[in-house]
Amino acid sequence: MHYPSRLMEQVVEELSKLPTIGKRTAMRLSLHLLKQQPEQAIALSHAIEQFRTGTQYCEQCHNISDTAVCNICANTMRDHSLLCVVEDVRDVMAIENTAQYKGVYHVLNGLVSPMDGIGPDDLTINSLLQKVQNNQVAEVILALNTTVEGETTSFYVFKRLQHFNVKVTTIARGIAHNDALEYTDELTLGKSIANRINYEYVR
Amino acid sequence: MHYPSRLMEQVVEELSKLPTIGKRTAMRLSLHLLKQQPEQAIALSHAIEQFRTGTQYCEQCHNISDTAVCNICANTMRDHSLLCVVEDVRDVMAIENTAQYKGVYHVLNGLVSPMDGIGPDDLTINSLLQKVQNNQVAEVILALNTTVEGETTSFYVFKRLQHFNVKVTTIARGIAHNDALEYTDELTLGKSIANRINYEYVR
Numbered sequence: 001m002h003y004p005s006r007l008m009e010q011v012v013e014e015l016s017k018l019p020t021i022g023k024r025t026a027m028r029l030s031l032h033l034l035k036q037q038p039e040q041a042i043a044l045s046h047a048i049e050q051f052r053t054g055t056q057y058c059e060q061c062h063n064i065s066d067t068a069v070c071n072i073c074a075n076t077m078r079d080h081s082l083l084c085v086v087e088d089v090r091d092v093m094a095i096e097n098t099a100q101y102k103g104v105y106h107v108l109n110g111l112v113s114p115m116d117g118i119g120p121d122d123l124t125i126n127s128l129l130q131k132v133q134n135n136q137v138a139e140v141i142l143a144l145n146t147t148v149e150g151e152t153t154s155f156y157v158f159k160r161l162q163h164f165n166v167k168v169t170t171i172a173r174g175i176a177h178n179d180a181l182e183y184t185d186e187l188t189l190g191k192s193i194a195n196r197i198n199y200e201y202v203r
Numbered sequence: 204m205h206y207p208s209r210l211m212e213q214v215v216e217e218l219s220k221l222p223t224i225g226k227r228t229a230m231r232l233s234l235h236l237l238k239q240q241p242e243q244a245i246a247l248s249h250a251i252e253q254f255r256t257g258t259q260y261c262e263q264c265h266n267i268s269d270t271a272v273c274n275i276c277a278n279t280m281r282d283h284s285l286l287c288v289v290e291d292v293r294d295v296m297a298i299e300n301t302a303q304y305k306g307v308y309h310v311l312n313g314l315v316s317p318m319d320g321i322g323p324d325d326l327t328i329n330s331l332l333q334k335v336q337n338n339q340v341a342e343v344i345l346a347l348n349t350t351v352e353g354e355t356t357s358f359y360v361f362k363r364l365q366h367f368n369v370k371v372t373t374i375a376r377g378i379a380h381n382d383a384l385e386y387t388d389e390l391t392l393g394k395s396i397a398n399r400i401n402y403e404y405v406r
Contacts, residue, residue: 001300002296002299002300003296004266004267004268004273004295005258005267006269007254007257008267008292010253010254011250011254014243015250017243018232018247019231019235029221031293032221033251034255034267040217040220041254041256044251045251046248047216047217047218048214048236048251049245049248050210050213051210051211051214051236051237055208055237064208064211064237065208066209066210089211090230093204093205093206097205110238
């Protein structure tokens, strides 16, 4: 493809490095920016640069943060002995939105994925073991997705935690509320029967 | 939604102002940037800012350009009496890719669209009329899409050009090469019969 402008070629090139954005989409986005006020493109440009260079990770939970310790970890009202292990910031936000969880988090910032060359040492698992070793934690809740990478990571973390005196749980899997049994996939339905719980314990 | 970081909120906010990019996609894109080297995010940021502030429009055809006159208009080998009217730079690139066209272009940089508050004066139509009035043009080829806005703009330009001694043509519409008749929509098939051409003229 021959671009009429080197600047356009550059911006299309850089935008199309982003996942799910191809050359055509990148071109549509760049033409959109050209029709807006220059201030909007400059605001976008600055936001990207500041985000990438200014974002820190909380030194306790490793979540994205603007400060050395994030708001959740700094909150003394939360139960610091209850630790929920998640993949990334999106899962923290999803769980926080439920307003049902009063413990703190441990963000792995990824999952074990040999295909992508990501091993346990690339994640924050050692820092998790450290916290448990220091007897700061009573219960670790594994809240990773049930993908191959998620299951592998859960199992790895569980195996490492077995050496310590800590309760390890995982979030409940089953049929979502308001979902009909007849439309549920066999795996979920089968597991929801195998992992049935005492009715009196249901909250 | 409560973001753990103001910088993240900002970048998600700015990215989701782009068309077809929602908050969730913006978040995925920003987390991707965070996993890459800072240089990549900085390159993207600079490309966006330079593109928006540095891009010029060719003073002859109004196409996007890095220089005052674009390469196509500056090329003396091209037929400057043949003018192809297109919506934007993407159409110029598409026609250039065919290597079938030796004339020059006139880029409207939009279409007449009352719904979006875009009238003829917001486009480069007056500059087109000026060129025709100065007897620089022998033939104007209308190459706009057959959307409501495209048809409206074609008709408007045609009406304005009628006052001048200039040939006005439009690109051929019909069944695409290698398309089967039985799967062609009625509108295209009907028009391709109504607008049939002498076999001996087919190139």
